[in-house]
Amino acid sequence: MTQQTVQQVVVVGGGTAGWLTAANLAKRFNSTQPGSIQVTIVESPDIPTIGVGEGTWPTMRKTLANLGISETEFLVKCNASLKQATKFVNWRETPAAGDSNHYYHLFTSVYDASDFNLAPYWQRGDLGSSTYAQSVSVQGEVCERKLAPKAITHKEYEGAQNYAYHLDAGLFADLLKQHAVEVLGVKHIAANVSQVNLDKDEYIASVTTDRSGVIEGDFFIDCTGFKCLLLGDALGVKFKKVDNALLTDHAVVMQVPYQDEQQEIASCTISTAQEAGWIWDIGLSNRRGTGYVYSSKFTSHEQAEQTLRDYVGPESEGLMTRVIPMNIGYREKFWHKNCLAVGLSAAFIEPLEASAIFLMEAASNMLCDLFPRDRQAMAVVEKKFNQSFQFRWNKTIDFIKMHYVLSQRTEPFWLANQHQETIPETLTELLERWRYHPVSDYDFDNVYEPFPMESYQYVLYGMGFKQDLSFNAGRYSKSAQAIQNFNNVQHIAQQVESKLPSNRDLLNKVNQYGFQKL
Numbered sequence: 001m002t003q004q005t006v007q008q009v010v011v012v013g014g015g016t017a018g019w020l021t022a023a024n025l026a027k028r029f030n031s032t033q034p035g036s037i038q039v040t041i042v043e044s045p046d047i048p049t050i051g052v053g054e055g056t057w058p059t060m061r062k063t064l065a066n067l068g069i070s071e072t073e074f075l076v077k078c079n080a081s082l083k084q085a086t087k088f089v090n091w092r093e094t095p096a097a098g099d100s101n102h103y104y105h106l107f108t109s110v111y112d113a114s115d116f117n118l119a120p121y122w123q124r125g126d127l128g129s130s131t132y133a134q135s136v137s138v139q140g141e142v143c144e145r146k147l148a149p150k151a152i153t154h155k156e157y158e159g160a161q162n163y164a165y166h167l168d169a170g171l172f173a174d175l176l177k178q179h180a181v182e183v184l185g186v187k188h189i190a191a192n193v194s195q196v197n198l199d200k201d202e203y204i205a206s207v208t209t210d211r212s213g214v215i216e217g218d219f220f221i222d223c224t225g226f227k228c229l230l231l232g233d234a235l236g237v238k239f240k241k242v243d244n245a246l247l248t249d250h251a252v253v254m255q256v257p258y259q260d261e262q263q264e265i266a267s268c269t270i271s272t273a274q275e276a277g278w279i280w281d282i283g284l285s286n287r288r289g290t291g292y293v294y295s296s297k298f299t300s301h302e303q304a305e306q307t308l309r310d311y312v313g314p315e316s317e318g319l320m321t322r323v324i325p326m327n328i329g330y331r332e333k334f335w336h337k338n339c340l341a342v343g344l345s346a347a348f349i350e351p352l353e354a355s356a357i358f359l360m361e362a363a364s365n366m367l368c369d370l371f372p373r374d375r376q377a378m379a380v381v382e383k384k385f386n387q388s389f390q391f392r393w394n395k396t397i398d399f400i401k402m403h404y405v406l407s408q409r410t411e412p413f414w415l416a417n418q419h420q421e422t423i424p425e426t427l428t429e430l431l432e433r434w435r436y437h438p439v440s441d442y443d444f445d446n447v448y449e450p451f452p453m454e455s456y457q458y459v460l461y462g463m464g465f466k467q468d469l470s471f472n473a474g475r476y477s478k479s480a481q482a483i484q485n486f487n488n489v490q491h492i493a494q495q496v497e498s499k500l501p502s503n504r505d506l507l508n509k510v511n512q513y514g515f516q517k518l
């Protein structure tokens, strides 16, 4: 086996995954400097990216700041807006006609639950009739009022509340491309990869393109989306379906223009449960992105489109829809020999908690941190990476499945989701433990848990999960402190809400003045 050092990295595919990974690598390894690791990206000029109007996690702020992209430029160029939560509507139970139920999965909790866990006191009724989210955070009310998480006077990437973004993934890839090529030194080749060439050790030696000849490299990153040309087709790494646990298999999507330029913009993703799945509704600065994620076993494509149109209402008349088949699962390995898959080529889990872009950020960070110097080093990093990402994807599946398992909805799709054989054993164990114990640090002993303890709490308690903590009541004797913390949260709520502009007003000001640079 040849032991040459890794000098040339070739990324194939130019969607969010390709450009984010290429930009991260070039930034980390100073690719503008002679002698440094060089990054080339080969992007098809013919095959479109998947972008539907996506939600990110708050980690995106750090990612953009590290790349040296200004938040103002990002918001303006990607038609982006600020996201503070997901509002789950009608997930708890099928509502009676004219009725509805909802809860929030928020990004901000005023207190760290590991320091002082309010949940047991809230469950006992010590904190009055507030919902769990209201007892630990002000952000639900901020979202109800469509307020932004920050004011124009905040610096870039700083905020009064924790926040992420809604963005147009096509425009985001364009911005990353411009920055990666013009500032970070990534080499861009517009061509279709027609063949992947292996060497005698069955490592990838080069890719053949239709208009730029053969491109050689030491390390290859497969960002070809659902095609997975390198890791899947060329290296034969199999795809492991998880459609036994996550039952949705299609999305029908629709872009909805605002009625006028001053229409309010929601500052959270709205996820509304339907008969055979759920509808997302995200507000970008120039339009809403909506889509119905459904199981074709429980509804027809025609009915799914109609359900989406009914949700959007009369505004949907004349608007185009697009159906996207979804193959739910992940590769048996994400890294094999000198190839790593990032993005849809690595895995796709339905978009309920908008985890795909977050996991791309995590993958490209881990690649940069553990970057292999040569082929011998690759084997060791490969093992570590695969273990880590198998854990992260399985945890993501458990967390998403938990939303379905806890629902009291009674349509066949929802009942099928609650069949024991569809529930991963790891999730069953967690839920069993939580019947008699609050969620605690004991449940989160891996620092790379994708979803923190607070996320589980928002969903569990928001969905109405019942715990019996009575046998250990002596452990929860600090009622006075719990009430004090709760009162503080309510006090902060009043202060915060009076200082924040609406999401729409903030975006208008960003367009006009921009934020102060960090």
Ligand SMILES: Cc1cc2nc3c(=O)[nH]c(=O)nc-3n(C[C@H](O)[C@H](O)[C@H](O)COP(=O)(O)OP(=O)(O)OC[C@H]3O[C@@H](n4cnc5c(N)ncnc54)[C@H](O)[C@@H]3O)c2cc1C
Pocket: 012, 013, 014, 015, 016, 017, 018, 042, 043, 044, 045, 046, 047, 048, 049, 050, 051, 052, 053, 054, 055, 056, 169, 191, 192, 193, 194, 223, 224, 225, 226, 227, 229, 251, 291, 324, 326, 342, 343, 344, 345, 351, 354, 355, 356, 357, 358
């Ligand atoms: C319905 C739906 C909703 C989603 N919502 C969210 C969300 O809210 N949050 C989130 O984080 N994620 C979400 N995702 C996932 C998200 O869309 C993707 O993860 C991401 O935007 C695009 O991923 P990608 O770059 O891996 O793939 P793609 O966008 O598919 O890009 C693939 C790239 O490979 C190139 N390519 C393909 N073949 C070749 C070839 N032969 N030669 C050269 N280049 C080639 C293409 O031209 C393209 O540039 C959603 C996905 C779907 C389907």
